[in-house]
Amino acid sequence: MPVVGSAIVGAAIITPVLVVLWRSVTTGRLGFTVAFNLTNYLRVFGDKDILPMLGNSVVYAGGAALLGTCLGALLAWIVARTNTPGKTLVELMPLYPILMPPVMKNIAWILLLAPRSGILNGMLQQFFGIGTPVFNAFSMAGMIWVFGLACVPLGYLFLLPVFLSFDPSLEESAYIAGSKPLHTMFKITFPLAVPAFFSAFVLNFLRGLRSFETPVLQGTPANINVFVSRVYDSMALEFNTGLATAYSVILVVLSAITLYFYVRATRFSERYATITGKGYRVKVIDIGPWKYATFLTVFIYFLVGILIPFVVLIVVSMIPYFDYDTFMSFPSNAVLTNYYTVMHHPSFVTGFYNSLVLSSTIAVITVFAGIVMAFTIYRTRAPGTKLFEFIGTVPLAFPPLVLSVGLVIIFLGTPLYNSLWALGIGLFVAYFPYAFRNASGSIVNIHKELDEAAWVHGARWRHVFFKITLPILKPSVGGALFYIFIEAIRNVDVAVLLTSPGKEYGPVTLFEYFRLGQWAEAAAGGVIYLIVLIVAVSVAKFAFKMKFSL
Amino acid sequence: MLSRATKFIAAGLAAGVVFAGAVGAAEKAMKDAKAAAQKVVPSQVTKQAIGTGATAAAAKAFAKVSAELYPKAKQEGNLIIYSVWDVEHLKVITDAFMKRYPGIKATYWQGSNPEIITRAMTEFQGGQSSFDIVLSDNAPPVIRAGGGIMSYNTVQRDVLYMHDPTMATVSLQIQALAYNTKKLKPADLPKSWEEVANPKYKGMVALDDPMRAGPLSSMLSGLKTQWNDEARFTRFLKGLKALNVPVHKSTSAMFRLVISGEYAICMPALLHDVIEEVHKGTPISYVKTIPPVVFPRQAAVYAKAPDPNAAKLFAEWMISEEGQKTIDSVGRESSRKDFKSHTSIEAAFGKGTKPLPVTDKLFLEDPKKWLDINVKPIWEG
Numbered sequence: 001m002p003v004v005g006s007a008i009v010g011a012a013i014i015t016p017v018l019v020v021l022w023r024s025v026t027t028g029r030l031g032f033t034v035a036f037n038l039t040n041y042l043r044v045f046g047d048k049d050i051l052p053m054l055g056n057s058v059v060y061a062g063g064a065a066l067l068g069t070c071l072g073a074l075l076a077w078i079v080a081r082t083n084t085p086g087k088t089l090v091e092l093m094p095l096y097p098i099l100m101p102p103v104m105k106n107i108a109w110i111l112l113l114a115p116r117s118g119i120l121n122g123m124l125q126q127f128f129g130i131g132t133p134v135f136n137a138f139s140m141a142g143m144i145w146v147f148g149l150a151c152v153p154l155g156y157l158f159l160l161p162v163f164l165s166f167d168p169s170l171e172e173s174a175y176i177a178g179s180k181p182l183h184t185m186f187k188i189t190f191p192l193a194v195p196a197f198f199s200a201f202v203l204n205f206l207r208g209l210r211s212f213e214t215p216v217l218q219g220t221p222a223n224i225n226v227f228v229s230r231v232y233d234s235m236a237l238e239f240n241t242g243l244a245t246a247y248s249v250i251l252v253v254l255s256a257i258t259l260y261f262y263v264r265a266t267r268f269s270e271r272y273a274t275i276t277g278k279g280y281r282v283k284v285i286d287i288g289p290w291k292y293a294t295f296l297t298v299f300i301y302f303l304v305g306i307l308i309p310f311v312v313l314i315v316v317s318m319i320p321y322f323d324y325d326t327f328m329s330f331p332s333n334a335v336l337t338n339y340y341t342v343m344h345h346p347s348f349v350t351g352f353y354n355s356l357v358l359s360s361t362i363a364v365i366t367v368f369a370g371i372v373m374a375f376t377i378y379r380t381r382a383p384g385t386k387l388f389e390f391i392g393t394v395p396l397a398f399p400p401l402v403l404s405v406g407l408v409i410i411f412l413g414t415p416l417y418n419s420l421w422a423l424g425i426g427l428f429v430a431y432f433p434y435a436f437r438n439a440s441g442s443i444v445n446i447h448k449e450l451d452e453a454a455w456v457h458g459a460r461w462r463h464v465f466f467k468i469t470l471p472i473l474k475p476s477v478g479g480a481l482f483y484i485f486i487e488a489i490r491n492v493d494v495a496v497l498l499t500s501p502g503k504e505y506g507p508v509t510l511f512e513y514f515r516l517g518q519w520a521e522a523a524a525g526g527v528i529y530l531i532v533l534i535v536a537v538s539v540a541k542f543a544f545k546m547k548f549s550l
Numbered sequence: 551m552l553s554r555a556t557k558f559i560a561a562g563l564a565a566g567v568v569f570a571g572a573v574g575a576a577e578k579a580m581k582d583a584k585a586a587a588q589k590v591v592p593s594q595v596t597k598q599a600i601g602t603g604a605t606a607a608a609a610k611a612f613a614k615v616s617a618e619l620y621p622k623a624k625q626e627g628n629l630i631i632y633s634v635w636d637v638e639h640l641k642v643i644t645d646a647f648m649k650r651y652p653g654i655k656a657t658y659w660q661g662s663n664p665e666i667i668t669r670a671m672t673e674f675q676g677g678q679s680s681f682d683i684v685l686s687d688n689a690p691p692v693i694r695a696g697g698g699i700m701s702y703n704t705v706q707r708d709v710l711y712m713h714d715p716t717m718a719t720v721s722l723q724i725q726a727l728a729y730n731t732k733k734l735k736p737a738d739l740p741k742s743w744e745e746v747a748n749p750k751y752k753g754m755v756a757l758d759d760p761m762r763a764g765p766l767s768s769m770l771s772g773l774k775t776q777w778n779d780e781a782r783f784t785r786f787l788k789g790l791k792a793l794n795v796p797v798h799k800s801t802s803a804m805f806r807l808v809i810s811g812e813y814a815i816c817m818p819a820l821l822h823d824v825i826e827e828v829h830k831g832t833p834i835s836y837v838k839t840i841p842p843v844v845f846p847r848q849a850a851v852y853a854k855a856p857d858p859n860a861a862k863l864f865a866e867w868m869i870s871e872e873g874q875k876t877i878d879s880v881g882r883e884s885s886r887k888d889f890k891s892h893t894s895i896e897a898a899f900g901k902g903t904k905p906l907p908v909t910d911k912l913f914l915e916d917p918k919k920w921l922d923i924n925v926k927p928i929w930e931g
Contacts, residue, residue, distance in 0.1 A: 045896025117811040138796070158846060217803065221796040232664075233762075238918050239667045239692050321832040323732070323811045346641040413674035497669055501630050501657035501681075509637065512660060516636055517823065 002461060006376040009369045010391045013429050016406035017394055023406070024245035030105075040246035050250070057227040057254075058214065060143055061208025062171040067148030069201045073193065075298060078165030079156075081189070082287050084294040091542060093298050097305030097371040100482070101490040101507065103514055106217045108309030109146045111322060113137035119312065122324035138222040147214045149305055154434075157483055158200035158441060161476045162193045165445065168283035169528040172337070181285055199441040201435065206255055208395040212493070225252065231399050241405050246404045255397035259390070263342035310530065317523035338524035341428020343512075348525065351504035352532075358420055358505070359488035362427045367480045369428075369471060370435025375465055378443045379451055392436040397428050400493030404431065408497055418500035426494045431484045439481075442476045443469065482540075486533070602658065604708045605888045611705040612870045619866070622859035625651040629659040629860040632666050639880040640685075643765025646876040647867055654860050663688045663763070670852065674698040679854045682861035687723050688763045689915050690850035700851040702862055709886045711895075712846045712907055714914070720868035722845035722883045722906070725765050726836040728819035730808050738855045739837050743773060744782075747816050754815035756804045757790065759797040760925055764916035766819050768845040770925060771913040772906045787928045790817075809834055818843065822881050822893050844905045846885070846914075872917035873926060 014071065027039040044050070075094045084090050112119050115133035124130040136142055169209070174184040190197075192227040214224040227250065234244035288296065318334045319326050326333060335375040341347055373392050395403060407426050416425070454464045470477075494513040499505045508531065513522035570711055624628075629647075633640055637660050638701045644656035659681070661669065666689040673680045674696065684690050684699075693699055694716060701716040712719050727746065729739060733754070740746045745847060758766035774783045798804035808816040821842065823839055824920045827834045849865040851858060878891040891897060895905050913920040 111810070112811065114807070114812050116813075117807070216799055220799055221807075223796050235664050235668060239671070240662065241672075243667060320830055321809055321827070322806075323833065330605065341638075345638060347637055401665075405672065408669065408672050409676065412673060412678055417678075418680065496661055496665055499661045500657065512637060515662060515800070515802065517800075517806050519806050 002008060002372055002376040002380060002465065005369075006382075006388055009373055009432070010388055012425070013395060013432055014218040016403055016410055016429060017398065017407050019400055019406040020245045020248065020398060023242050023409075024249055026242050032391045039512070040240075040243045041249075042242060044250065046244045047230070049230075050227070053225050053227045054250075056140075056219075056224055057209055059140065060224075060524045061205050061211075063140075064208045065201050065204035067198060068151020068204050069155035071148070071301065072152045072157075072200065072210060073159045073190075073197055075152070075156045076159035076163050076299060077185070077189070078294045078298055080160055080286050081283075081292060082294055083284050084287075084291045084298065086295060090295065090298050092304075093155045093302035094153070094299055094535060094536070095482075096302065096534060097149065098157075098486055098531055099537065100306055100309065101209075101510065101526060101529065102150055103151060103200050103213050103217075103492070103511060104530075105309055105315060106146060106213050106518055107316075107514070107523070108312040110137045111144070111309070111312055111316065111327075112218060113142055113412065117324060119327060120330075121442060126328075130534060136222075137218050137529050139218075140222075142222075143214050143218045143224070146218065147208060147211060150214075151207070152301065152305060154204055154207075154483070155197075155200045157479045158196045158203075158438065159193055161442060161479065162196045162445060163189070171283065171285075173411070175214035181287065186263075195444050196441045197254075198309075199437045202258055203396065204435055205258060206393075209251055209254060210397070212399065212401075227379075228399055229404060231440055238241050241402070244402055245405075248398050248419040252394065252397040255393070256390075259393055285525055290529075306339070310527075313523040313529055313530075317520055317527050319520070322519065338520045339528070341432050342525045342528065345509060345525075347504035347509045348506070351509040352507040352529070353506075354504060355419060355506035357426070359425055360486045362424050362431070362488050363481045363485040366435045366484050367427050369478060370437075370480070371439040371477075372430060372441035372465075373436050374443045375469055377446075377471065378440065378491050379464065380461065389440075393433045395529045396433045400430055400491075401497070404494050404497040407485070407494075411498075418503065420422070420503050422500075423495055423498040423505060424501070427488045427491060430494045431487055434487065435484060438480045439473065442473050446472050482537075484542070488531075573825045592930050604663075607625050607707040608709040609870075609871065615705045615866050616863065616870075619863040620651055623651065623857065623863045626860050627653065627655060627859035628857050629654055629656040629683070629864055630681040630791065630857070631656065631683050631685055631864070632670060632681050632689075633658055633660055634661070634663055634666060634689065635685060635882075636880075639882065640881050643868075643873075643876055646872070647864060650867065650872065654863075656864070666778075667692050670698055671696050674853060677854070679844055679856040681852055682855040683852060684850045685720070685847075685863055686699075687845055688848045688917065690717050690848045691917065693852075694850065695916050698737050698853050698867075700853045700855060700858065702851045702865065704869055706864060706866065710869070711844060711885055711887050711905070712785065712909075714763050714846060714848065716846040717846075717850040718865035718869055719846040719885045720849045720865065720873070721877055723768070723845040723847055724821035724883050724893070724898070725767065725769055725818040725843040725845070726821045726824050726898070728805070728824045728834055728836045729809060729815040730811055730814050731833045731835050733811060733814035733891045740815070740840070741837075741842055743818075744786050744816065746795065747786055747857075749789075749792065750916055751815060752793050753795065754814040755793055755795050755817050756808050756815065757793070757797050757817050758801055758804060760787070760790070760798060760929055761797075761800050761921055764843075765801050765820065765843075766801075767917060767921055767925065768908045768913070769818055769906075771842045771920060772843045772845075772908040774924060775908075775910050783924075784928055787925065791929060805893070806813050810812070821888075822883055825893050825898065826881055838899050838912055841904055842899055843908065844895070845908045893931050 024040055024112050025036050025038065027037055029533065078084050079091050079094065115121060115136045118135060118137065121133045122133050124134055171184050171188050173220040179187065200369065208418050210228050212228055212232060215229060219226060231244050232248045234240050234247055315327060315330045316322050318336065319330055320333060321336060373388055376382055377388050404426055407422065411422045416422045449462050450468055454468055490507045492507050495505045496510050499508055510522060512527045513525060629800070629878050631640065633909045639656045640660065644658060648654060648656050660912055662674050664685060666684060666686055670684060684693060690699060699716060702718065704718040707713045709721050711722060727740065727743065740748065740751065758764050760770060761764045773786070778781055785820060801820065805816050805819050807813055809827065819836065824836050848923065849868050852860040868877065869885065874886055874889045878884055878893070881893065883893045884891050908914065910920060
């Protein structure tokens with residue numbers, strides 16, 4: 001039965017992917033498609049800029065993924081394993097940055113780090129007389145910094161359950177043998193978190209490869225072109241979806257190579273199983289005075305991850321226009337007209353409502369489907385599990401806009417087209433890899449001896465799935481639901497082609513402001529969104545005691 | 551219970567059927583698209599002087615066509631618009647239209663030009679009667695080149711700055727050379743579009759990407775036609791490249807960076823954006839002595855429009871005096887020569903200003919092809 005479920009999910013995911021691939025072997029501008037051939041691929045491989053752009057992509061995506069995943073892992077370790085003071089605050093602080101839509105982060109950091117008009121450079125000049133710009137948002141370092149910060153939550157949410165479900169006897173053995181805490185951390189704790197770390201790194205790397213906002217907003221002004229720009233240029237400049245999809249296939253190959261190394265690195269998954277049949281309590285390590293340093297680390301991340309960009313957005317949403325002088329004159333020049341405009345936008349309220357309902361529904365369905373597929377791969381002897389593993393991850397390799405073209409082609413002529421369901425399926429396909437990889441990471445960490453004990457006692461798959469696997473995965477389900485809900489509720493790329501007249505989607509409305517150059521209104525809308533989400537997360541945390549970890 | 555192999559075959563078949571269906575539908579659409587493309591009337595853009603009584607004649611022609619189209623449009627009952635315009639503007643415009651023509655329900659979907667083109671052409675190739683009209687600047691010519699536009703020649707053509715016999719020009723994209731008043735003194739401003747390429751502006755110019763079908767490429771096309779001098783055009787383009795400034799893919803983001811002081815000059819900005827910012831008190835102005843480049847914003851009827859009469863009525867109403875007043879009320883530029891507004895060329899640039907219209911036939915029909923021939927060899931050479 002799990003195989004059938006996984007096959008249905010796999011079919012739903014692979015169909016748009018196959019349509020996209022089919023589109024890549026047809027030629028011609030829109031409306032003049034002639035035949036199946038390899039012209040698009042010949043153009044792709046004849047492109048002299050392809051290698052430098054791929055190089056930029058790898059540096060950008062790799063740098064950001066490394067920064068974000070390492071920082072996320074560190075935060076997860078601090079929260080789960082140390083006696084850092086202010087436990088509740090420390091648990092919440094790494095979560096809030098995830099709530100900010102990526103475009104908002106880009107805008108905020110551009111305003112902070114722009115060489116000539118940036119707030120930080122302006123302050124350095126005004127207060128310290130440093131005339132030469134120190135920070136530059138329009139550079140590779142600036143790109144890695146901003147996208148790296150966006151990668152932290154995934155690293156944090158992937159690693160937190162690993163550290164929370166850690167068998168302390170492994171560390172205790174090290175201590176008994178005379179190992180120091182730091183040594184134990186590097187020799188025992190972190191190596192056991194390798195599968196989850198790789199999962200998060202791979203996902204962040206793939207996100208980086210296909211991310212578009214940061215390269216366009218920060219890379220283009222510095223003449224730094226990444227590979228995905230070619231995909232979008234093929235659509236935006238040439239209106240040639242065939243060529244765009246052919247370029248996307250290069251990303252698929254890159255992703256496949258990345259996944260190959262990932263699978264190789266985690267092939268002996270039992271090595272990393274830390275949840276076994278033995279009972280234990282997670283041990284919190286007393287790190288002595290270092291606990292203040294760890295608190296400071298979490299707080300600094302909270303500052304740069306959300307507080308500073310959030311404050312910048314609030315100010316920008318309340319000043320008549322942005323430049324350094326006007327920014328520094330706040331609050332004497334504060335106005336609320338942008339909030340009035342946003343609240344009276346024809347689509348803002350209905351779009352926000354639609355996005356709340358759809359994101360919640362899709363999060364539940366996607367997380368459950370991800371667990372089913374991961375269970376099929378790691379806990380059944382079904383044939384073709386490697387294929388499922390590939391299918392479950394492949395949407396990550398496609399830029400969302402290209403993927404949504406495939407979905408539009410599929411839905412055309414069906415009752416689903418122009419409905420919110422179409423958008424829901426689009427979001428499901430786009431975010432399934434996150435649910436799937438998260439469930440995979442967690443299931444790998446559950447030792448097979450638990451299942452085997454059930455099998456020995458004559459249990460069937462449904463008993464094992466519902467009575468053993470699901471209850472153990474419970475801590476990570478909350479986090480996965482939270483992550484996919486948040487990603488879906490701020491999605492623009494998939495949603496933009498799948499929304500329809502009269503079926504508004506909140507983030508698209510918000511992005512429209514940004515696209516039309518109305519940064520102040522976009523900031524006001526972003527602030528409203530953020531406040532609602534922050535309240536929702538805080539209520540979930542405090543009122544319902546919900547745990548957020550993947 | 552089914553065997554594992556049977557389950558796999560069933561799942562594979564299900565995926566195969568879905569995929570084959572999608573491919574089949576798309577293949578059929580390709581054939582339809584090709585056939586429709588052959589029927590498209592080639593575009594011609596002309597600029598005519600407004601004659602005496604043209605306003606009255608246009609009003610009369612509009613009243614007649616409106617009376618003819620409205621009953622049929624009312625029977626259709628709907629109007630679906632795909633547009634690049636702000637949703638707030640679309641709301642005002644569709645509300646005014648529905649008030650004027652009760653019984654027609656107007657809805658809209660907003661996207662960028664590439665998104666509109668991708669969606670419209672995918673639907674067209676899929677044989678879908680999914681929308682009625684495209685309201686945009688760069689999207690309609692591309693969709694027309696793909697066979698997705700139903701030719702419609704407005705009856706009010708004599709009052710338009712720019713006329714295309716296959717699509718109604720309802721507004722104009724007017725380009726201005728905008729600058730940050732805190733960064734540049736009036737005496738230091740360029741005196742012409744050409745002077746922006748002067749090396750003294752190195753590092754000061756925010757430049758739109760000349761290789762995308764956007765405002766700068768429209769301008770290049772307009773200038774090339776006006777100059778009719780290959781060497782001058784090449785010199786200008788090489789001069790822009792020699793400024794060694796990064797190119798931007800979003801005019802609005804680029805304009806925002808000029809306002810923030812990151813750059814001093816916006817090459818180019820859109821007049822309605824500039825006027826709006828000037829009214830807000832933003833440190834932005836524009837060079838009034840440089841003739842504005844004008845490019846049509848069209849309402850183009852979709853080839854498979856389910857409500858073609860409503861679409862034509864909407865296009866005509868947009869050009870009518872009432873429609874133009876509504877367009878003006880949201881700050882967008884009028885397409886009529888006889889309509890006065892704060893964003894009209896005369897009001898913004900002074901009486902007697904001769905705008906620079908983009909009239910190159912190839913550019914209007916296929917901007918990418920025009921760029922490949924005229925700009926790419928110089929810009930990337």
